[in-house]
Amino acid sequence: xxxxxxxxxxxxxxxxxxxxxxxxxxxxxxxxxxxxxxxxxxxxxxxxxxxxxxxxxxxxxxxxxxxxxxxxxxxxxxxxxxxxxxxxxxxxxxxxxxxxxxxxxxxxxxxxxxxxxxxxxxxxxxxxxxxxxxxxxxxxxxxxxxxxxxxxxxxxxxxxxxxxxxxxxxxxxxxxxxxxxxxxxxxxxxxxxxxxxxxxxxxxxxxxxxxxxxxxxxxxxxxxxxxxxxxxxxxxxxxxxxxxxxxxxxxxxxxxxxxxxxxxxxxxxxxxxxxxxxxxxxxxxxxxxxxxxxxxxxxxxxxxxxxxxxxxxxxxxxxxxxxxxxxxxxxxxxxxxxxxxxxxxxxxxxxxxxxxxxxxxxxxxxxxxxxxxxxxxxxxxxxxxxxxxxxxxxxxxxxxxxxxxxxxxxxxxxxxxxxxxxxxxxxxxxxxxxxxxx
Numbered sequence: 001x002x003x004x005x006x007x008x009x010x011x012x013x014x015x016x017x018x019x020x021x022x023x024x025x026x027x028x029x030x031x032x033x034x035x036x037x038x039x040x041x042x043x044x045x046x047x048x049x050x051x052x053x054x055x056x057x058x059x060x061x062x063x064x065x066x067x068x069x070x071x072x073x074x075x076x077x078x079x080x081x082x083x084x085x086x087x088x089x090x091x092x093x094x095x096x097x098x099x100x101x102x103x104x105x106x107x108x109x110x111x112x113x114x115x116x117x118x119x120x121x122x123x124x125x126x127x128x129x130x131x132x133x134x135x136x137x138x139x140x141x142x143x144x145x146x147x148x149x150x151x152x153x154x155x156x157x158x159x160x161x162x163x164x165x166x167x168x169x170x171x172x173x174x175x176x177x178x179x180x181x182x183x184x185x186x187x188x189x190x191x192x193x194x195x196x197x198x199x200x201x202x203x204x205x206x207x208x209x210x211x212x213x214x215x216x217x218x219x220x221x222x223x224x225x226x227x228x229x230x231x232x233x234x235x236x237x238x239x240x241x242x243x244x245x246x247x248x249x250x251x252x253x254x255x256x257x258x259x260x261x262x263x264x265x266x267x268x269x270x271x272x273x274x275x276x277x278x279x280x281x282x283x284x285x286x287x288x289x290x291x292x293x294x295x296x297x298x299x300x301x302x303x304x305x306x307x308x309x310x311x312x313x314x315x316x317x318x319x320x321x322x323x324x325x326x327x328x329x330x331x332x333x334x335x336x337x338x339x340x341x342x343x344x345x346x347x348x349x350x351x352x353x354x355x356x357x358x359x360x361x362x363x364x365x366x367x368x369x370x371x372x373x374x375x376x377x378x379x380x381x382x383x384x385x386x387x388x389x390x391x392x393x394x395x396x397x398x399x400x401x402x403x404x405x406x407x408x409x410x411x412x413x414x415x416x417x418x419x420x421x422x423x424x425x426x427x428x429x430x431x432x433x434x435x436x437x438x
Contacts, residue, residue, distance in 0.1 A: 014076060085117030089117050099253050107224065135147045135151055174196065175431045188358060212236070214244070216411075219250050219254035220251030241309075242276070277350075278301070279322050280372060305319075347365055352371060364406060375398035375428075376388025377389070398411070409432065
């Protein structure tokens with residue numbers, strides 16, 4: 001609040017000196033890898049160094065641009081906000097040298113702002129280069145008004161990352177109706193599905209198979225124990241026939257916190273006998289922790305294995321593929337040979353990485369359930385469009401796909417790993433209604 005003379009108190013007007021932020025960036029950039037290499041090892045030191053190198057130059061540029069654009073009375077706040085964000089980033093990465101789930105105060109005071117700041121810098125760097133190039137070009141051509149507007153446009157990463165954090169913290173509640181037909185697709189093709197957000201869909205002539213998929217929950221700073229418990233309880237309220245976990249249950253912090261995953265998955269005890277899981281790539285970082293948690297809640301782990309389940313919608317054969325980095329096609333072929341189709345059963349495959357979908361022989365799967373992509377993370381899904389940055393890649397990014405007569409559903413994720421860059425691609429808390437072919 002301004003004083004009686006209309007001026008702000010001198011203490012609140014004290015801005016950080018111009019040398020502080022670049023010095024802090026340099027200190028973290030040098031000190032963090034030295035500390036990480038000494039107490040955790042070379043691999044983590046390189047990992048932390050690369051992320052800091054990607055983020056901090058953009059953050060420094062954005063700090064300069066922000067200070068130049070905001071009113072003078074706000075510059076002290078902007079300056080100290082950037083100092084705080086950089087300190088939080090350094091402290092968060094330093095805390096991962098001895099990774100574990102931290103108390104709420106540390107999460108909200110250090111980890112979340114630190115990772116948000118990391119995302120801000122990563123987005124700001126290329127954006128500032130682009131807008132500065134355009135601004136200089138506009139000035140050179142004598143378009144002073146355009147150049148001024150482009151300077152303000154350089155602050156867009158602040159709004160973009162704020163939107164991303166909000167998107168990352170929430171999930172979109174959906175009922176997704178999937179119709180399994182026998183149409184043949186010559187290449188992997190996206191198939192439209194019914195998505196119902198605000199009201200339940202109309203009833204179907206025959207009862208569909210009701211499936212809750214939990215994909216990539218990533219227990220960690222953004223998905224603490226209590227939040228994952230609440231999300232599971234909300235999903236179980238749909239009274240699904242099957243609860244299917246398609247991998248990546250942990251983060252670096254969750255890996256090293258004994259018993260945390262067991263506590264987080266405790267609500268799944270209510271689905272005992274109808275809950276099945278596979279490993280994702282991150283689950284192999286702490287396999288015994290994941291095994292113990294799944295066993296404690298009664299979930300059945302399918303490590304290259306099958307299970308038959310009687311449901312209200314009919315018998316279901318589940319084939320669960322363990323995640324593998326190499327020889328994926330050969331492993332899936334061997335798994336299909338070991339567990340051929342059971343007559344009269346709906347045949348569902350659980351495959352963590354949707355790239356494996358293309359390796360399945362035609363007719364092997366009525367439906368494959370996958371995750372791994374987090375829906376593409378950056379795209380236009382929030383605005384009703386299917387496009388994401390993975391749309392033109394090898395990965396089926398999110399939604400329903402067909403290849404031959406096989407079908408695939410890629411879940412956008414119950415969580416995400418690392419810094420919050422879900423830009424326009426919300427996670428999902430879905431009930432899948434699977435309608436079998438007649």
